[in-house]
Structure formats: structure tokens, C-alpha cells
Amino acid sequence: MTILAPPHRKQSPPPGREGVRRAAPPDPRWARPALWAVLVLAAALYTWNLTSLSGNSFYDAAVYSGTKSWKAFFFGALDAGSFITVDKPPFALWVMGLSARLFGYGTWQLVLPMAAAGVGSVALLHRMVKRDFGPVAATVAALALALTPITVAINRDTNPDPILVLLMLLGAAALLKAVRTGRLLPLVWSAVAIGFAFNTKMMQAYVVLPVFFGVYLWAAQTSLGRRIRNLAVGTLALVVSSAWWMVVVDLIPAAERPYIGGSTDNTVWDLVIGYNGFGRIFGASSSVGAQGNGASFGGSAGLYRMFNDIMGGQISWLIPFAAVALVAGLVLRGRAPRTDAQRAGLLLWGGWFVLHYLTFSLAEGTFHPYYVTAMAPGIAALAGAGGVMLYRAFREGSVRWSWVLPAAVAGSAVWAVVLLERVSGTLYSVAEAVIAVAGALAVTGLLVGRFLKRRRLMGVAALAAVVALLAGPTAYAVSAVGSSPNGTNPTAGPGTGGMGGGPGGGGGQRPSASGMKGAPATSSAPTASPRSAGTxxxxxxxxxxxxxxxxxxxxxxxxxxxxxxxxxxxxxxxxxxxxxxxxxxxxxxxxxxxxxxxxxxxxxxxxxxxxxxxxxxxxxxxxxxxxxxxxxxxxxxxxxxxxxxxxxxxxxxxxxxxxxxxxxxxxxxxxxx
Structure with a gap:
């Protein structure tokens, strides 16, 4: 359907003709200021009151030790004497450690790289969505990612997840370039980025791999034989970039290196497949790396987990809209050529969202709410790209499409009200009122504008829809900025039960030090001593x-x-x-x-x-x-x-x-x- 093609973009030329591609028309005047406004907003949310943040003391201690010993730095050892490592690979520790070595060890020196990674992820998502779906979709996607509550919380912490998300997005950006051009080199760089992500949080980085392989194999602009060959080379690059640190460490005699924390046999390989692999998925039922059930952190495993009292306010606000947008977008691009860039983008972001949703919902091992920040880019991209596609189909398509967008907006607004009804506080009551009013105006304006053929009214109604969809996440995001964070298990918004409650408005009980990593310290960043922690x-x-x-x-x-x-x-x-x-x-x-x-x-x-x-x-x-x-x-x-x-x-x-x-x-x- 021609109504869905971005008016300012053209399809990529076949391989070998990139040099004659015509320049795309310039973006609207508002596009660049809007991007900068979103990035400034993200930076403000992630860095506000930076020096008061405590971070996760488990990783903070490893970073501090790395500033005292290059050996501890390389291995990711908890202590400067390199007796034992933390239970993750060290890439995120290296990033924070270099910042601490450059600027000195302290709170903001460790959190700043994480906040920068968060802002970088927002900018990168904007660029990727804009390439295939236009500036409106890109702006909405970037804003949705910047305001995702759990993303705001984790980008103000020293857990490795912000680095993981940025690396995965870099891999996705290179993959889409490989799909558009059919060339090998971007695919190799995509594999390298995921390899570095593996050296940040191991198997979690591989959640997106099935969709990466599938999208390239289906949509890349080259022959099937060349696609298969390129994937084989890319897989080799993935293995090398993922395994190099693991192989080096396991080849070093045990007496000359730290013990590998979390492993059962003092090898990184066991850590990969056990504690940070099957143990995360199967929990106590796994024969390797059994960790017990993680229900106390994010609720019981099951397809409803992302919507429960603990997780709902962290990530689920846009899930109903994103799901509708994904299905509708794929239907709208049903007759497009195999190499259609928009469908490839929908498959990538849809697969990103679905695979993460299933993995996190069904995982029976240790599960912390902040893990789901890795799912946020997929949801945000679908909300922006799919939302624009739904709007164009609503405005110019057949009568049957006139109900899809209003229904998606209404359903998501109702779900947002349900989430806010679970909590109390003036901020959340105001957000609930805004959602009710903006949602009603959006649905009414869309239908009346369509019936009367008033495009300006439909445009205003679409803006009201954006307000309705993002008011709830904004309230939770603001609460994460204005409260004392739980560096061990960061969440946004008020506590809503169990041990997953955030710091925003009281409520949920924080887990004890024996149940969670790195009990947060009680005083300021280091001078002569790194941090005072009492008893x-x-x-x-x-x-x-x-x-x-x-x-x-x-x-x-x-x-x-x-x-x-x-x-x-x-x-x-x-x-x-x-x-x-x-x-x-x-x-x-x-x-x-x-x-x-x-x-x-x-x-x-x-x-x-x-x-x-x-x-x-x-x-x-x-x-x-x-x-x-x-x-x-x-x-x-x-x-x-x-x-x-x-x-x-x-x-x-x-x-x-x-x-x-x-x-x-x-x-x-x-x-x-």
C-alpha cells in the first residue's frame, strides 16, 4: 500500500548501486530540535542528582578493585588481590573502570558511563527507526524509550544492563545495514557488537540472535547462497568476539588467576551454560547452575509476569499498543517484496520484543525487574514505527482500518489507568486524569476527523494519543529521578508488593543483603576509603x-x-x-x-x-x-x-x-x- 511508504525516504537500491542513490529530501524543520529535546530529556532523567546515587556495591567494589590492579581489572575480580571474580564477564566493569581511572573513583564517575550509554541508545534507536519509517516514528520511538520507567531506573545505576542494551542496538543497526546492502562487513560488525554484549551479560545478549539470523536470511538484498555464506562468516565472527575472553581465562592455570565466581568447576564455560545460562531459564529444575525460583524479585514465572503488580509499571505500558502495531504493520506490508525495508524493520523489532517477552516471562531462575530494560527498544520501536503505519492506514486506508488505531489507543489507555489504580500518590492521580482526558480526546478526535475528513483534527488527535500513551511512564520515570534509588534492585515508581517495589513512593519491601547483590552503602563516595557501610x-x-x-x-x-x-x-x-x-x-x-x-x-x-x-x-x-x-x-x-x-x-x-x-x-x- 503506497500510503505506508515514508514520503521522505526511498527504498535502498540493489547491491552495487549504492553510489548512485539519490539523496533523501531534508527532514522537516521540527525534526532535529525534537531529537535534541528528547536527548536532553533523557540526559536529565538519567543524570539528575548524580552524586547522590549509590549504585550496586557488588559491581562498585569490583570497579574499585580494578582501579588498584590491572590483573583484577582484566578478570573482573571482586577484590584487588584477585581471589574471586564477580559472576559476570567484565566488559561493563571495564567501561566504568576506565572512567574511574580517568576521573577518579566516585559515584558520578561510575554512573556517568551508564547514563551516557542510555542516552546513546535513545539516539541510536531514533536513527534506526528514522531510516525506514520517518522522523515522526523515530521521535515517538526515542521518546518512548527515554521514558520507559525501568530504563530510567537502570540508567541511574551501576548494573551492566545499559551497556548491554547499547551494544545490542549497535548490533541491530549493523544488521539492518547488512540487510539493506547485502554486504558482508556490516554483518560481521553486527556479530562483533553482540560478542561484546556477551562479554557484558553472557547469554542474555543472545536472546536476539534468532531474529537477527531470520531477518537477514529472509530480507537481505543478495542471493540465497550469498546470504548463507555471509551468515556463516558472521557466525564465526560472533564466536570469536564472544569467546576470546572466556578462552583466555580458562587457559590460564587456576593457580594464576581468580576463582570464577558463580561457577561449579572454576571455569568461565560452566558460568556461561550454568549460572548465567540454563540456570536463569530453568532455575531449580536445571541440572546445571540451579538457582531457585526468582519469584520474589519479579513475580511468578508465566505469560502474565510482565503485567503483574511488580513488573506492570516498569515495562508494560505500551505492550498492548506495540502488539497491535506489530500485527497490523505486518499485514499492511503483506504484499511487499521480500527485501522490503519496512517489513524487515518490523520483523526485527517484533522479534526483539517477542523473544524477550517470552524469555523473561517464563524464566524460572533468578529474575530481577531491571532485566527487562533489554526489551524496551523493541516496544518503543514498534510504538513509533507501527503507530505511524496505523495512523496512515487510518487516515488513507479502507474503512476496515478506521477502527484499528482508535481501538489500540483506547485499549492501551485503559491498561494505563488500570496500572495507576494499583498505586497511590498525587503524581499518579494526575497522570491517571491526564490519560483519561487525553485518551478520550484522542479516540473521539480520530473518529470525528475521519468521518468529517478533517486531517488537522486527526493530527491533533494523534498528538493527544501520544500524550495518553506516555503520561503513565512519565509519572513513573519522574518518580525514579526524584527518589533515593535502590542500587541493588533499581525500579521506578512506588512499591507495589513483594520485593520488587521501587523507591518512588514507599510500599514494597527491599530484599535483605543475603538475597540480593550488593547492599547499598550508607554514605558518600570515596575519599581515602571508598565507602562507609556501617555494620x-x-x-x-x-x-x-x-x-x-x-x-x-x-x-x-x-x-x-x-x-x-x-x-x-x-x-x-x-x-x-x-x-x-x-x-x-x-x-x-x-x-x-x-x-x-x-x-x-x-x-x-x-x-x-x-x-x-x-x-x-x-x-x-x-x-x-x-x-x-x-x-x-x-x-x-x-x-x-x-x-x-x-x-x-x-x-x-x-x-x-x-x-x-x-x-x-x-x-x-x-x-x-
């Missing part, structure tokens, strides 16, 4: 319930006696907070959950004998090697009473002359037989 429990396993207080840290630093590591504790979250307060390397013996076999008795004896470790926290609990270590430390170590460091916490140790079975112990080379 932190060591978690289970070898650490028992002993608390590491600020007084204990002061004592440990005074009596470190040249040891490489200040202390050994049970889990990553405790080690991270102590690293950020003390500025010294701290050993996490059991990784994130306390169940990693990072520390063995033989390794502990070696560290003590070489004078690299003097202090360890152990408790009553533990099994296997943990129990063996605990028994040995209690037999050969010297219990440090709380009176030695002036602690007033009864649970930190004991103030009596009889040491308890849980607490801080000193080990010296003479203790090793």
Missing part, C-alpha cells in the same frame, strides 16, 4: 551470623601486618561492602551465595603461611570444605574478642573471656603445621 552481616556458610562492624574494620587495618587481604568472609556482598569502606582487598570465600568452592583448606593454609591473610570470619554453619575450614580455623586460630576493637554489637563477637564459636579469628604462619 554488615557476613551471611551464611563460613561466616555464620557474625557482623563486620566499622570498629572491626578499623582494628583490622591497624593490625593487617602487611597481608595482601584485610579479611576473609563468607560471601560477595559482605566482602564488597568491606572493600568499599576499607579500601583494602577482602576475600569472599564462597562467592555470591556462599556455596562456591573458591576457598579450600589447602589454599587457606598457603595464604596464611605466606603471610597474605591473617584474619578470617567463621561460624557454626557450613558443610563439606566449609565445615573443614571452620573446624581448622577454630582449632588453630586465635579468637579476637569484641573488646579488642571496641565493638558494642553483641552479635559481632563476645565481650567475655570465653570465645564463642562464631566470630573473628587471627591466623599466623606459625599456626600452619
Amino acid at each position: 554488615r552481616p557476613t551471611g551464611g556458610g563460613m561466616g555464620g551470623d557474625t557482623q563486620v562492624s566499622s570498629e572491626m574494620i578499623t582494628y583490622l587495618k591497624k593490625h593487617q601486618d602487611g597481608a595482601t587481604w584485610l579479611l576473609a568472609v563468607a560471601t560477595d556482598q559482605t566482602a564488597a561492602s568491606v572493600i568499599l569502606e576499607s579500601g583494602e582487598p577482602v576475600i569472599s570465600m564462597g562467592g555470591w551465595s556462599g556455596s562456591d568452592d573458591a576457598m579450600t583448606l589447602a589454599k587457606l593454609k598457603t595464604l596464611v603461611k605466606e603471610g597474605k591473610l591473617h584474619y578470617i570470619v567463621v561460624g557454626d554453619s557450613g558443610q563439606g570444605s566449609n565445615a573443614e575450614i571452620t573446624a581448622w580455623v577454630k582449632k588453630h586460630g586465635t579468637a579476637v574478642k569484641s573488646s579488642a576493637y571496641g565493638s558494642t554489637s553483641a552479635s559481632a563477637s563476645t565481650s567475655t573471656s570465653t570465645p564463642t564459636s562464631s566470630g573473628l579469628y587471627r591466623l599466623d604462619p606459625s599456626d600452619v603445621s
Whole structure:
């Protein structure tokens, strides 16, 4: 249907004729100012009150350690002594680490690259949508992405997801260029971008791969044989760019590198297929990388998950409209040539959305709400591109299309009201009223304008529809900016139940430090010490319930006696907070959950004998090697009473002359037989 072709763009020429392509007409005068306005809005949302943000202390500690040691930097080690890595590959840590090395370690130095990645994603999505669907679609898509609540929240944090999204979009941009031109090189660059995304969050980067392969194989402007050959070369580039860090690390002898946190056999390969692979999808039912059910973070697994009380306000606002736009757009392009650029774009963004929706909805392993920020570009692109296609079909198509756009707007507006009815607060009440009024004006104006053939009225009604669709996300986005963030599990809007509640308006309960990565610190960014974190429990396993207080840290630093590591504790979250307060390397013996076999008795004896470790926290609990270590430390170590460091916490140790079975112990080379 000719009514759907962007008036200012022409289809790409066949391969080999790019040089004679006629220049596209200039954009409307409003297009560039509108883009800059969206980018300024995104930058303001992502960087407002930047120095007050705390970030995820689990990753913050790894970045800090990387500024002290290039070895820790390369491996993504939690501690500067490189005893154990975090449970993700290090590319995002490298980005933040370079910023910290350039500008100094602090809050804004770590968050700024993430905010920049978020703004870059908005700009890149605009460019991609504009190429095939025009400036109106591009502006709506960019605005929708910038205002997606969970995207605003995560771009103000130090989790790796903003880098992941930007890299995936770079891969998509190169892929669409490869589709338009049929050339190999853009496809290779697409594979490289996804490879870097893999080195940011491993298997999550591969969610889009099926649609990437499918779109290129179907729509690329070259012969079938050449498409297959190019995909084979691209796959090779993908494997190399994804696996190089993993291969290098696994080839290094275990004694010369950190333990791979989250793995069961101290290899990155096991981390890929287990903890960060099948374990995320199948949870406790998986034979590898079992993690248990993640319902406490994002609700129970199922097709309704994206619409539940926890997730609905984070991502679902535009899902009904995007779904209608995808189906309608594909129908409208049904008779277009195989290489039609608009249909290729719809297939890409539709596949992006659907694959992420199914993956996140059905995943039974650990699931955090902020994961779904990776789905936002697909939804936003469909809202912009599909919305423009629906509007043109409504305005110039047959009578049967006159009901699709009004119905899609009405349905999405009703869903937005349902979401806002779940929460309370003046901001959300105002947004609900705006949606009701703008939605009613949009639907009425569209139908009356169509019946009376008043195009200006239809245009005004379309603007009202945009207001109705984006008012709800805007309210949640503003709330994310104006409140103290949960750096561990960032969400936007008010708490709505479970552990997925955001910081915006009270409500939901935040998970304890033992259930989530990196309990946020309580004071400012580092000066001499990276961050003060008060009193932190060591978690289970070898650490028992002993608390590491600020007084204990002061004592440990005074009596470190040249040891490489200040202390050994049970889990990553405790080690991270102590690293950020003390500025010294701290050993996490059991990784994130306390169940990693990072520390063995033989390794502990070696560290003590070489004078690299003097202090360890152990408790009553533990099994296997943990129990063996605990028994040995209690037999050969010297219990440090709380009176030695002036602690007033009864649970930190004991103030009596009889040491308890849980607490801080000193080990010296003479203790090793």
C-alpha cells in the first residue's frame, strides 16, 4: 500500500548501486530540535542528582578493585588481590573502570558511563527507526524509550544492563545495514557488537540472535547462497568476539588467576551454560547452575509476569499498543517484496520484543525487574514505527482500518489507568486524569476527523494519543529521578508488593543483603576509603551470623601486618561492602551465595603461611570444605574478642573471656603445621 511508504525516504537500491542513490529530501524543520529535546530529556532523567546515587556495591567494589590492579581489572575480580571474580564477564566493569581511572573513583564517575550509554541508545534507536519509517516514528520511538520507567531506573545505576542494551542496538543497526546492502562487513560488525554484549551479560545478549539470523536470511538484498555464506562468516565472527575472553581465562592455570565466581568447576564455560545460562531459564529444575525460583524479585514465572503488580509499571505500558502495531504493520506490508525495508524493520523489532517477552516471562531462575530494560527498544520501536503505519492506514486506508488505531489507543489507555489504580500518590492521580482526558480526546478526535475528513483534527488527535500513551511512564520515570534509588534492585515508581517495589513512593519491601547483590552503602563516595557501610552481616556458610562492624574494620587495618587481604568472609556482598569502606582487598570465600568452592583448606593454609591473610570470619554453619575450614580455623586460630576493637554489637563477637564459636579469628604462619 503506497500510503505506508515514508514520503521522505526511498527504498535502498540493489547491491552495487549504492553510489548512485539519490539523496533523501531534508527532514522537516521540527525534526532535529525534537531529537535534541528528547536527548536532553533523557540526559536529565538519567543524570539528575548524580552524586547522590549509590549504585550496586557488588559491581562498585569490583570497579574499585580494578582501579588498584590491572590483573583484577582484566578478570573482573571482586577484590584487588584477585581471589574471586564477580559472576559476570567484565566488559561493563571495564567501561566504568576506565572512567574511574580517568576521573577518579566516585559515584558520578561510575554512573556517568551508564547514563551516557542510555542516552546513546535513545539516539541510536531514533536513527534506526528514522531510516525506514520517518522522523515522526523515530521521535515517538526515542521518546518512548527515554521514558520507559525501568530504563530510567537502570540508567541511574551501576548494573551492566545499559551497556548491554547499547551494544545490542549497535548490533541491530549493523544488521539492518547488512540487510539493506547485502554486504558482508556490516554483518560481521553486527556479530562483533553482540560478542561484546556477551562479554557484558553472557547469554542474555543472545536472546536476539534468532531474529537477527531470520531477518537477514529472509530480507537481505543478495542471493540465497550469498546470504548463507555471509551468515556463516558472521557466525564465526560472533564466536570469536564472544569467546576470546572466556578462552583466555580458562587457559590460564587456576593457580594464576581468580576463582570464577558463580561457577561449579572454576571455569568461565560452566558460568556461561550454568549460572548465567540454563540456570536463569530453568532455575531449580536445571541440572546445571540451579538457582531457585526468582519469584520474589519479579513475580511468578508465566505469560502474565510482565503485567503483574511488580513488573506492570516498569515495562508494560505500551505492550498492548506495540502488539497491535506489530500485527497490523505486518499485514499492511503483506504484499511487499521480500527485501522490503519496512517489513524487515518490523520483523526485527517484533522479534526483539517477542523473544524477550517470552524469555523473561517464563524464566524460572533468578529474575530481577531491571532485566527487562533489554526489551524496551523493541516496544518503543514498534510504538513509533507501527503507530505511524496505523495512523496512515487510518487516515488513507479502507474503512476496515478506521477502527484499528482508535481501538489500540483506547485499549492501551485503559491498561494505563488500570496500572495507576494499583498505586497511590498525587503524581499518579494526575497522570491517571491526564490519560483519561487525553485518551478520550484522542479516540473521539480520530473518529470525528475521519468521518468529517478533517486531517488537522486527526493530527491533533494523534498528538493527544501520544500524550495518553506516555503520561503513565512519565509519572513513573519522574518518580525514579526524584527518589533515593535502590542500587541493588533499581525500579521506578512506588512499591507495589513483594520485593520488587521501587523507591518512588514507599510500599514494597527491599530484599535483605543475603538475597540480593550488593547492599547499598550508607554514605558518600570515596575519599581515602571508598565507602562507609556501617555494620554488615557476613551471611551464611563460613561466616555464620557474625557482623563486620566499622570498629572491626578499623582494628583490622591497624593490625593487617602487611597481608595482601584485610579479611576473609563468607560471601560477595559482605566482602564488597568491606572493600568499599576499607579500601583494602577482602576475600569472599564462597562467592555470591556462599556455596562456591573458591576457598579450600589447602589454599587457606598457603595464604596464611605466606603471610597474605591473617584474619578470617567463621561460624557454626557450613558443610563439606566449609565445615573443614571452620573446624581448622577454630582449632588453630586465635579468637579476637569484641573488646579488642571496641565493638558494642553483641552479635559481632563476645565481650567475655570465653570465645564463642562464631566470630573473628587471627591466623599466623606459625599456626600452619
